Amino acid sequence: DIQMTQSPSSLSASVGDRVTITCRASQSISNYLNWYQQKPGKAPNLLIYAASSLQGGVPSRFIASGSGTDFTLTISSLQPEDFATYYCQQSYTTPRTFGQGTKVEIK
Amino acid sequence: QVQLVQSGAAVKKPGSSVKVSCKASGGTFSSSSISWVRQAPGQGLEWMGGIIPIFGTTDYAQKFQGRVTITTDESTSTAYMELRSLRSEDTAIYYCAGEKASGASHVWGQGTTVTVSS
Numbered sequence: 001d002i003q004m005t006q007s008p009s010s011l012s013a014s015v016g017d018r019v020t021i022t023c024r025a026s027q028s029i030s031n032y033l034n035w036y037q038q039k040p041g042k043a044p045n046l047l048i049y050a051a052s053s054l055q056g057g058v059p060s061r062f063i064a065s066g067s068g069t070d071f072t073l074t075i076s077s078l079q080p081e082d083f084a085t086y087y088c089q090q091s092y093t094t095p096r097t098f099g100q101g102t103k104v105e106i107k
Numbered sequence: 108q109v110q111l112v113q114s115g116a117a118v119k120k121p122g123s124s125v126k127v128s129c130k131a132s133g134g135t136f137s138s139s140s141i142s143w144v145r146q147a148p149g150q151g152l153e154w155m156g157g158i159i160p161i162f163g164t165t166d167y168a169q170k171f172q173g174r175v176t177i178t179t180d181e182s183t184s185t186a187y188m189e190l191r192s193l194r195s196e197d198t199a200i201y202y203c204a205g206e207k208a209s210g211a212s213h214v215w216g217q218g219t220t221v222t223v224s225s
Contacts, residue, residue, distance in 0.1 A: 001169075034211040036152075043202055043218055044144075044152065049211035087152055091210025095168040096142065096154040 002026050002090050006099030012107040017078045021102045023071045023088035032092035033071045035064055038101075039084045047086075048073065078104070109134040111203050111216035118222045124191040127219045129203030131184035140206045143177060143188045145199040146218075157206070158186065193223045 003026035013019050031051035036044035046055045048064040061076040075082055083106055088099040114128040142157040156167035160179045176189045201219045204212035
């Protein structure tokens, strides 16, 4: 199975801050990398697919890049509604695997 | 846009089975495939398996092989996930999700809480 490793596991930030989350795959997954946001008690919500494509309706402050094994998700200016847990997921092959999550908390 | 509506919460005894449904509301399955993902309390996301509705082909995570069956009923646009031989560690929220061609899950059900307790 392809292992996905996210860092950090959690971070504290203030509204307006620039925040970056990284995700590393245990082998090359080309650009088959997706990012999800999950708020407490809710289903995950797709933010980014194919490493850098913004899902419809997602604000442009979410920016993602990478290919191969190393990927990043950046929130350019953190908003109150962005405090949540973020997961990366590879869809290069099955089993689909997720990173362990990054919890973004209010400083 | 198609929404996925899941069946309600279930409480099961260890050793029993649970079957969770996932109905496409407002249309038919328009996704390339349907995946099932679970989340234990306070934990991350775990992919269990998936199905391509138009072919009926399935793919399961090795961890669940032999214990899980995913099916679809195209006539009602409903997917099902059955998990057998339940144990306490199966207590989780179970989600269905529709995948784009790239494999990204772009539409999710609301989740079904399954509690396994004696």
